[in-house]
Amino acid sequence: MKKYEPIRFLAFIALLLLLLMFIQVRAYAQSPLEKKLSISLKDELLKSALDKISLASGIKFTYNEQIANSKIKISVVAKDKNLNEVLTLAFAEQPVKFTALGKEVYIRFDPAKEKKVPADPAANPAESQGRYTISGTVSSAKTGETLIAATVRVAGTRQATSSNEYGFYSLSLPKGKYNLEISAVGSRTNLQTVQLDKNLKLNIGLDDSANELETVNITSSSAKRSIDNPQMGMERLSVSETKTIPVILGERDIIKTLQLLPGVKSSLEGTSGFFVRGGSADQNMILLDEAPVYNATHLLGFFSTFNSDAIKNVTLYKSGMPAQYGGRLSSVMDIKMNDGNNQKLSVSGGIGMIAARVNVEGPIQKGKSSFLISARRTYLDPFIKLSSDTSVKKVKLYFYDVNAKANYILGEKDKLFISGYLGRDVLKSDRLTGLDWGNVTSTLRWNHVFNSRLFSNTSLIFSNYDYTIDSKEDQNSFSLFSQIRDWNFKEDMQWYVNDKNTLSFGVNAIYHTIKPGEVRAEGNTGFISQDLQKRFSLENAAYVSNTWKASDMFSLTYGLRLSAFSILGSGEYFDVNSAGEVTGSRTYKRGEIVKTYLNLEPRIAAAIQFSESASVKASYVRNAQNLHLISNSNSMSPTDRWLASTNIIKPEISDQVSLGYYKNLGDNAYEFTSEIYYKGLKNQVDYRDGADIYTNRPIETQLLYGRGRAYGIEMLIRKKTGKLTGWVGYTLSKSERQVDGINNDRWYNTRQDRTHDISIVAMYALNEKWSLSANWVFSTGNAVTFPNAKYRLLGESYFYFSERNAERMPAYHRLDLGATRTLKKTKKYSSELSMSLYNAYGRSNAYGIEFRDNPYDPNRTEAVKTSLFRFIPSISYDFKF
Numbered sequence: 001m002k003k004y005e006p007i008r009f010l011a012f013i014a015l016l017l018l019l020l021m022f023i024q025v026r027a028y029a030q031s032p033l034e035k036k037l038s039i040s041l042k043d044e045l046l047k048s049a050l051d052k053i054s055l056a057s058g059i060k061f062t063y064n065e066q067i068a069n070s071k072i073k074i075s076v077v078a079k080d081k082n083l084n085e086v087l088t089l090a091f092a093e094q095p096v097k098f099t100a101l102g103k104e105v106y107i108r109f110d111p112a113k114e115k116k117v118p119a120d121p122a123a124n125p126a127e128s129q130g131r132y133t134i135s136g137t138v139s140s141a142k143t144g145e146t147l148i149a150a151t152v153r154v155a156g157t158r159q160a161t162s163s164n165e166y167g168f169y170s171l172s173l174p175k176g177k178y179n180l181e182i183s184a185v186g187s188r189t190n191l192q193t194v195q196l197d198k199n200l201k202l203n204i205g206l207d208d209s210a211n212e213l214e215t216v217n218i219t220s221s222s223a224k225r226s227i228d229n230p231q232m233g234m235e236r237l238s239v240s241e242t243k244t245i246p247v248i249l250g251e252r253d254i255i256k257t258l259q260l261l262p263g264v265k266s267s268l269e270g271t272s273g274f275f276v277r278g279g280s281a282d283q284n285m286i287l288l289d290e291a292p293v294y295n296a297t298h299l300l301g302f303f304s305t306f307n308s309d310a311i312k313n314v315t316l317y318k319s320g321m322p323a324q325y326g327g328r329l330s331s332v333m334d335i336k337m338n339d340g341n342n343q344k345l346s347v348s349g350g351i352g353m354i355a356a357r358v359n360v361e362g363p364i365q366k367g368k369s370s371f372l373i374s375a376r377r378t379y380l381d382p383f384i385k386l387s388s389d390t391s392v393k394k395v396k397l398y399f400y401d402v403n404a405k406a407n408y409i410l411g412e413k414d415k416l417f418i419s420g421y422l423g424r425d426v427l428k429s430d431r432l433t434g435l436d437w438g439n440v441t442s443t444l445r446w447n448h449v450f451n452s453r454l455f456s457n458t459s460l461i462f463s464n465y466d467y468t469i470d471s472k473e474d475q476n477s478f479s480l481f482s483q484i485r486d487w488n489f490k491e492d493m494q495w496y497v498n499d500k501n502t503l504s505f506g507v508n509a510i511y512h513t514i515k516p517g518e519v520r521a522e523g524n525t526g527f528i529s530q531d532l533q534k535r536f537s538l539e540n541a542a543y544v545s546n547t548w549k550a551s552d553m554f555s556l557t558y559g560l561r562l563s564a565f566s567i568l569g570s571g572e573y574f575d576v577n578s579a580g581e582v583t584g585s586r587t588y589k590r591g592e593i594v595k596t597y598l599n600l601e602p603r604i605a606a607a608i609q610f611s612e613s614a615s616v617k618a619s620y621v622r623n624a625q626n627l628h629l630i631s632n633s634n635s636m637s638p639t640d641r642w643l644a645s646t647n648i649i650k651p652e653i654s655d656q657v658s659l660g661y662y663k664n665l666g667d668n669a670y671e672f673t674s675e676i677y678y679k680g681l682k683n684q685v686d687y688r689d690g691a692d693i694y695t696n697r698p699i700e701t702q703l704l705y706g707r708g709r710a711y712g713i714e715m716l717i718r719k720k721t722g723k724l725t726g727w728v729g730y731t732l733s734k735s736e737r738q739v740d741g742i743n744n745d746r747w748y749n750t751r752q753d754r755t756h757d758i759s760i761v762a763m764y765a766l767n768e769k770w771s772l773s774a775n776w777v778f779s780t781g782n783a784v785t786f787p788n789a790k791y792r793l794l795g796e797s798y799f800y801f802s803e804r805n806a807e808r809m810p811a812y813h814r815l816d817l818g819a820t821r822t823l824k825k826t827k828k829y830s831s832e833l834s835m836s837l838y839n840a841y842g843r844s845n846a847y848g849i850e851f852r853d854n855p856y857d858p859n860r861t862e863a864v865k866t867s868l869f870r871f872i873p874s875i876s877y878d879f880k881f
Contacts, residue, residue: 032059032100033084040077041090049074049090050107057083062721063107064189066181072096095156099666104722106669109156133496134200135170135452138163138182141205144342144363144370148313149236150184150206155191158228158552159499165336166415166447168455170496182206186238199452201412227615227662230547230557230605233319233675235261239308244763244773246818246836248302249353249874254314254335255296255304260759260775262714262729263318263675264331265752268847271301275752276318277677278710278735279330282629282642283652286333289405289419291441294465294484294642298399298425299378305423305439309348309359310374310403312338319658319677320605320619323545323559324492324506329623329654329681337419339407340370352876354378369408376401396434399425417445428470437467453496461488465642466515477522483515484642504559505544512537512627514644516699536568537644539626545603553609561601565626565645567594573647578741580688580701597651599624613664618657625652628685630699641699648700653682669722674715681708686739689801706739708750726762733757742804749783749805756780773818781809787851790861797853797861809849810865815840829881838872845869 037057041049047068050061076090083105087098097110138150146167153160154173163169163184175197182190187206194200235258242257259266259274267273273281286293288306296305317325317332325332338361345362357376364371377400401423408416420442428434441463448456466483492506517532545559567573569588577583588594605619628649631640645651660675684706691702712733719725735753742748758778765771786807787799818836825831839845844867854860 032103032105033082033087035059035083036080037083037086038079038081039086042075043073044075046070046072046074046094046096049076053083053086053090057086059083060104061107062104066109066189066191067096067107069191106721130175131172131498132175132196132199133170133172133452134180134194134196134202135168135449135496136201136203137167138169138184138204138206139167140187141207142341142343143346144367145312145339147184147187147206148315148336150182150187150204152204153181153183155179155181161496161502162226164455164494165334166455166457168447168449168494170453170455172453172496172499186240201452227613227664228549228555228607228609230555230607230617230619231317231320231322232605232617232619232658232660233263233317233677235264235316235318237314237316239311239314242308243834244771244818244820245761245775246773246816246838248838248869248872251303251352251355251876252308253304254306254308254311255333258314258316258333260729260761260777261316261727262716262731262757262759263712263733264316265731265754265757265779267752268301272297272304273301276316276331277656277679277712278708278733278750278752279654279679280629280750280752281631282627283328283330283625283654284333285325285328285331286335288335288421288441289337289417289443290445290459290490291421291443291461291463291488292486293421293439293441293463295437295439295640298401298423303399305401305421306335307357307359307374307376307401307403309350309357309376310337310372310405312336319656319675320557320603320621321623322504322557323543323561323601323603324504324508326508326541326543326561326563326601326623327539327625327627329625329652329679337403337405338372339417340372340405342367342370342407346880348878348880350876350878353874354380364406364408367409369406371406372404374403394429396426396428399423413449415447417443417447419443419445434470435467438465440464455494455496457490457492459488459490459492461490462486463488475522477520479520481515481518482641483513485513485515487511500549502547503544504546506542508539508541508543510539512539512644514642516641516643533571535571535644535646537626538566538568540564540566555607555609556605558604559602561603563599563601563624563626564596565599565624565651566596567644567646568592569594574698574700576648576698576700582698582701595647597624597626597645599651599653613668615662617660617662620655620657623654623656625654628652630685630703643699646700649685649703650683650705652684655680668720670717670719672715672717674713676711676713678711679709681710684708684737684739686737686742688741704739704741706737706742708735708737710735723765724762725764726760728761729757729759731757748803751783751805753783753805754780769822771820773820774816776813776815778811778813781811781846783807784809784849786849787861792858797858799851810846812845814838814843814845829879831877831879834876834878836874838874839869840871842870 035057039053039056041052054061072094074090076086078086078089095110097108099106138147139145140147147163148165150163151160152169152171161169161171173196177195180192180194182192182204184206187208190204190206237254237257242252242254245257247253247256253272255272255274258264263277265275267275267281275281276284286296293305298305313336315334321332340361342363343366347360349358355376355378359374361372362370378398381396381398403421405419410416422440424436424438426436444460446458450456463486469480471478488510490508495503497503514535519530541561541563543559543561545557547557549555569592570590572585572587573594574582575584601622601624603621607615607617609615626645628643629640630643643649656677656679658675658677660673663672665672686704688702688704712731714731716727716729718727735750736747737750738747756779761775763773783805784807785801785804787801789800791798816836816838817840821833823831823833846865847868848866850864851861852864854862
C-alpha cells in the first residue's frame with residue numbers, strides 16, 4: 001500500500017463527515033421552534049414583540065434592518081405553547097415568515113403575503129397612467145465607493161434591477177408610489193419610499209453592515225446568488241472574503257482564494273497561476289481596471305500582482321462571458337480597484353513575514369473627488385545581507401507594486417477616473433544571471449449618463465509587460481529583453497430599454513506591439529547580438545447583447561461579438577511545411593496588412609426559475625483568441641513568450657455549452673450549485689517533440705496545431721450565514737488535445753488535466769475578538785511526461801520519451817489553519833493580528849520529479865522528488881485609522 005493511501009482514506013472520511021454536518025445542521029435547526037413559552041402581546045411593534053418573545057423563550061432572532069424598523073404591530077396570546085405555534089399565530093395576518101437557522105430563528109418579510117396587504121392603488125400597473133424611470137448611483141455612505149451588483153427592488157415584488165460595474169442603475173415602473181429595497185453584499189438594507197410621477201434621479205448611500213444594531217444580527221439578503229439571472233459560471237468575490245482564509249506566508253491573495261472554487265485549479269504548489277475548466281494559463285484574460293495584465297505573478301509565481309488593499313471587487317467568468325469580453329477562451333477575471341474614500345482621509349496597512357504594505361486614500365474635494373495610493377514591498381533583501389557568505393550577501397531578491405487612482409465628479413452626468421499600476425520583480429546576483437520583470441498599466445475612464453436609461457463608459461487604456469535577463473562573467477556578457485505593449489480604446493454603452501430589456505453594445509480597438517527578443521552579447525557567450533522581428537497587430541471588436549426578462553420565470557441573454565484581427569507589417573513572414581521547414585517568405589512594409597482573421601462569436605444564456613429558491617440555466621458561447629503564450633513550464637513564467645496570430649498561427653477557437661442547477665436552501669443560509677460543461681477547441685498550439693522555443697529560427701517551425709476538448713461537472717455547497725461559514729467544492733473533469741505529429745496522432749492529456757479536485761473551506765467567528773479558519777484541498781496530480789526507457793552512448797545516459805503526458809504526479813493534498821485576533825476596534829482605529837500555518841500536517845507534496853542516473857550504478861535510474869513547502873507558519877499585523 002502506498003504511504004499516502006491512509007491519508008486519502010482519512011481525508012475521504014473527513015469530507016464525508018463534513019457533508020453530513022452540513023446536512024445535519026439543517027435537521028438540527030428545527031429544535032429552537034420546539035421551545036415552550038407563555039406570552040401575551042397587544043399591538044406591539046414588530047421589533048419590540050420579537051424582543052419580548054426572545055426574552056420569554058430564550059431563543060435569539062436574526063433579522064435585517066427592514067424588519068427592525070418595521071411599523072407592523074403584533075398581537076398574540078399563548079399559554080404553554082411551543083415557539084412554532086406562537087410565531088404562526090403572531091404572523092398569521094402579517095407579511096412576515098420565520099425559519100429555524102441553527103440555534104436561532106430567522107425572521108424576514110414574505111413577499112407572497114405582502115401582496116395581499118392593501119397597497120397604494122397607484123402601485124398597481126393596471127390602475128396607473130404612463131411609465132417613468134428611477135436611476136442613479138448606489139455607493140457606500142461611509143466611503144463614497146460605488147457598489148457593484150447592488151440590488152434595487154420594489155418591496156414585495158420581483159421587479160428589480162442591479163447596479164452595473166460603475167454603480168449605475170435604472171428601473172422603469174408605472175406611475176405610482178413605491179417602497180424600494182436597496183441592498184448589497186456587506187451593506188445594510190436601505191428602504192426608500194418614492195412617488196413616481198416623473199423621471200427621478202435617486203443616488204443611494206448604503207451603510208456598512210459592520211454597524212449592526214445592538215440587539216439583533218443583521219443578515220444581507222443580497223448575499224444570495226442571483227438564481228434568476230441567465231449569467232452562468234460567474235463567481236463574484238469581495239476582498240473581505242479573503243481576509244480570514246489562510247495563505248502561504250500570510251500575504252492575502254485574491255487569486256489563491258479563487259483557486260479554492262470549483263473549476264479553478266492552481267498550476268503548481270503555492271503559485272498564483274491558475275487553470276479554468278481545462279484551459280491553459282494564457283487562455284485566462286486578467287483585467288485590472290479594464291487593462292490587460294499579461295503576467296499576474298510576483299516572486300516566480302508564488303504571489304499575485306494584486307495588492308488586496310487596493311481592490312474593490314473581483315468577478316470571474318468561467319463560461320457564458322458577456323459579449324463585451326473577448327480575446328480569451330477559458331475565463332475572464334475582471335478586477336476593479338477602489339475609487340478612494342471621498343469622505344475622509346484614511347490610512348491602512350500591514351506588516352507580514354516577507355512584505356509590508358500601506359494604503360492611503362481620502363478626498364481631494366469632499367464628496368466630489370478622491371484619491372488612492374497603495375504600495376507594497378518585500379524586504380527579503382535586507383535579511384539576505386545578514387548572511388556570512390559574501391556571494392549570498394550580493395543577491396537581490398524583492399518585488400514591489402504601486403496602485404494609484406483618482407476620480408472626479410464633473411457634474412450630475414459625468415465622472416472622470418484615472419488609475420495606474422506599476423509592479424516589478426528583481427532577482428539578481430553579483431556575477432550570475434539576473435532576471436527582472438514587471439507590468440505597467442494605466443486607465444483613463446469617463447462615465448457619462450445621457451439620460452435616465454442610457455449610460456456610457458469610455459476608456460483609454462495602456463498596458464506593458466516586459467522582462468530582462470542579464471548574465472555577466474569576466475569579459476563575457478549576455479542580455480535578453482522581451483516586451484508586449486498595448487494601446488486600447490473602449491466604448492461601452494448600456495441602454496435600459498424598459499423593465500424587461502437591457503441592451504449593451506460597444507466597440508473595442510487594441511494596437512499590439514510584441515518584441516519577441518532583443519539580444520545583446522559580448523565575449524564568448526555562444527550568442528550573437530540581434531533583434532528578433534517586432535510584430536504589430538490591430539485587434540478590433542464590436543458587440544451587442546440584450547438581457548430579456550420575458551416573465552417572472554424565464555430570462556434570456558443573447559448577443560453577438562464580431563472580432564477582427566489584422567496582422568500588420570513591417571517584417572518578414574514565412575511559409576512552413578508540415579515537417580517544420582521554411583519553404584518561402586515575404587517582406588511587408590510598415591502598416592501593410594499581412595492578413596485579417598474575422599470571427600463571429602455568438603452568445604446565448606437562459607434561466608428558468610421554478611420557484612423563489614431554485615432555477616435551471618443553460619448557455620452557449622463562442623470565443624476567439626489571437627494572442628498565444630509559448631511556455632515550457634506548467635505555470636506562467638516571467639520568461640514565457642507571447643505571440644500574436646500570424647499567417648501560419650491561426651486564432652484559437654472555443655465553443656462551450658453549459659447546463660446548471662441552482663438552489664438556495666434554509667432561507668438562503670445555504671446555496672447549492674452544480675454545472676456541467678463541454679468545451680470544444682480548435683487551432684490549439686503545442687510543441688513539436690524536441691522543440692526549442694529560444695531558437696533564432698521562425699517560431700512557427702517549432703509548433704504544431706490541433707484540436708482539444710474539456711468537459712466536467714462542478715458542484716458547490718456554501719453556508720453563508722451564522723458563526724460558521726464556508727463551502728465544499730468538487731470538480732470532476734477531463735482536458736485533452738489531439739495534434740497530428742504528437743503522441744502518434746492520438747488524443748493525449750493536457751498538462752493541466754486533473755480528474756478530481758476538492759476544496760473544503762471553513763470560517764468560524766468564535767467571539768468578538770477571535771475568528772478561526774481552515775481549508776483542505778485535494779487534487780489528482782498533474783499530467784506529466786516521464787521517460788520510459790534509457791540508453792547509454794559514449795558514457796552518457798539519454799532518456800527516451802514516448803507518450804506525451806501519459807503519467808501523473810502524485811496526488812496533492814494539504815491542510816491550512818488560520819486565526820485572526822482583533823486587538824483594537826474603535827470608530828477611529830482598528831488593528832488585528834493574523835496567524836496561519838500552511839500545510840499543517842506537513843505533507844511532502846511533489847513540486848517536481850527529476851530522473852537521473854544512480855551515482856553508484858549508472859545503469860540504474862532513480863527518480864528524485866522535489867518538495868517546496870512543509871509547515872510554513874506566518875504572522876502579520878494589520879491596522880487602519
